[in-house]
Amino acid sequence: MSKIISVNAGSSSLKFQLFEMDDETVITSGVIERIGLEDSIFTIKYNGEKDVTTLPIENHKVAVQLLLDTLIKKEIVKDLDEIKGVGHRVVQGGAYFDQSVIIDEDVVSKIDELKSLAPLHNPAHLTGYYAFKEAIPNAGAVAVFDTAFHQTLEPKSYIYPIPYKYYAENKVRKYGAHGTSHFYVSSRCREMMGNPEHSRIIVAHLGAGGSLTAVKDGKSINTSMGFTPLAGIMMGTRSGDVDPSVIDYLIEEVGLDMKEVIKMLNKESGLLGVSGVSSDFRDVQEAAANGNERAQLALDIFFRRVIAYIGRYFIALGGVDAICFTAGIGENSFFARKEICNLLAEALGIEIDDDANVNGKGDRLISTPNSKVKVYVIPTNEELVIARDTKRLLNL
Template identity: 80%
Template sequence: MAKVIAVNAGSSSLKFQLFEMNDESVITSGVVERIGFEDAIFTIKYSGKKEVKTLPIKDHKVAVHLLLDTLIENKIVDSLEDIKGVGHRVVQGGAYYDKSVVINDQVVAHIDELKKLAPLHNPAHLTGYYAFKEAIPSAGAVAVFDTAFHQTLEPRCFIYPIPYKFYEEHNVRKYGAHGTSHYYVSQRAIDLLGNPEESKIIVAHLGAGGSLSAVKNGKSLNTSMGFTPLAGIMMGTRSGDLDPSVLDYLIEVVGMDMKELITMLNKESGLLGVSGVSSDFRDIQQAANEGNERAQLAIDIFYRRVIAYIGRYFVALGGVDAICFTAGIGENSAFARKGIIDLLTDAFGIVLDDDANENGSGERLITKPESKVKIYVIPTNEELVIARDTNRLLEL
């Protein structure tokens, strides 16, 4: 079996994991941050070691060459030709792709066309693709789309109640996001449930960005993010769902323009906007414990935005077998999990296992046997999904 590298190129970052596919072990992983700055940060982990460098990195091409040179210099691989496949995470695949695909000229054209739906992400993904293609021309390339898993949504779930021509002529519809994570976590939940023929699962991907999904029999039925990742629950700096008339009011009364509003909704709202403390849930929890009322209010709103979607998806699924917590907050904050579950306990008949929630680690069940709904913590692994799809599609 071959070595495959999973790549996630952001607007100013490059995350990576190199896998040995015969046993799906991680050979090395890391991230290049602050690309485009004089004080960019390159972090790499391998053989039980962690190295961090601060240096100028002009662009993604430089970042890719830095990574690949490091692999050779540290003998992490003997030759770049050992890497047979490069899997690229792509945020927006639109309605074109319901699964991962080998990248060709048409795929590149589609990713470029869809940059209007993901202006910070799709151009960076293409930059990463070109940089790896130039550096390792012998390696095949695969695109793994964040939106693909949610292409099973039916029109009644993805069409917005605005004039239909905007969907027909301009592709305005719900696309969702975090699909690779929702796929991985829901599939692990099905495994943990014993692989039943029918299953009803709610995935709560809660991090700096957050989304929920209703997954029925392994397929996405609905999801909280929409046309862009701004929709849905309250997040670290994103507002989530909002009455659109608020925007008109702020334009007319405050004098803001639309660009200012979109920046505000994406980068200055959510937990940060309400608390005035931080976008990091840990900082907000500490501030609330110290008596900060706005921090506590931010937590209370966050919990209620999450349970509103859980309740909505419970009805859509006709019940639920398991609710799964994943991503930064979902995986690491016992405090947040308990706060959310406590609000669901009476309606859902949940019996939380406090010890498993607070003291356990990794993938685990955190409810007692008598609980009517199973609650799991399942660490997401989007990179492994990317590597598996790359290995499969390239037939390595």
């Protein structure tokens, strides 16, 4: 019986899932939010029940100790030594890591070195790593990188058309993100297609953050996020692709400084910026249905940004066998899936089965037999990928 905990430490949060790896069942899962504040929220699900507690949690170390103490108190585990491995999600692995690795001092120093590329995430991942290492020193630790799946991109797809020295000297290039999700969903899609020798798949990971990836024969050949997760499609609060001269204009003519502009593009743009309503797709959809023109405009831009990348990747792949929807919007919004597929219908010959789209559950095909491209909904499971890699690398 080997238990593994998958951990996703954010700047002020700690998500976790504890697996029994013999049958890959989830024993418990939850999240600690608002770490560092007086009203931190600790949510844990176990045995079909959900406990929510509000209390002050000073830092990640305190959060990890609270989680582990709770596992003992609720008798979810009798002894912390039952947890044989800790798998850590790491957003930015740069060009160093094309696969998951056991964490040692060299790995720690590289994750730290890359913090300038993911300033909100990489330092938090290390904080989480140290906290678990101190609390359960006998458990092995593995890093699973969001960027690793995209290390199969070729230079023609990841080098920016700016002076080459910035790549050679400063590592400025496309890295992509959501790689663990894109890997899981594209692999599951190939299974559902009967494991063909050759496959051309576009994965649409649409949530508060969103990215699309072109996957050819199981390998990522291009992805919409770039040097950072600010690039690509329109997102909840992120702009996605914008003419870089807009930044100069806002600084010179409007009087913003660079930090204000980057904050605006990251935190105040996307669905929120255009609609003025919310960063949550459901709120924007509801406002649009009630006649809010800016909310409708936000939806129209969002859908067209998504189909633009699908069109781009259709060409890059030389056609497409399947399009997969995943993540918060992709998995849960039949409205978003239908609107996107309607925009693709004429060009790609897509036909949606409305019943499967609206009423179906879990992994499923939502296109009709007449559709020229298969369309799937596949809920992502990054935590399971993290746990599987941890088990494999630690030989558990």
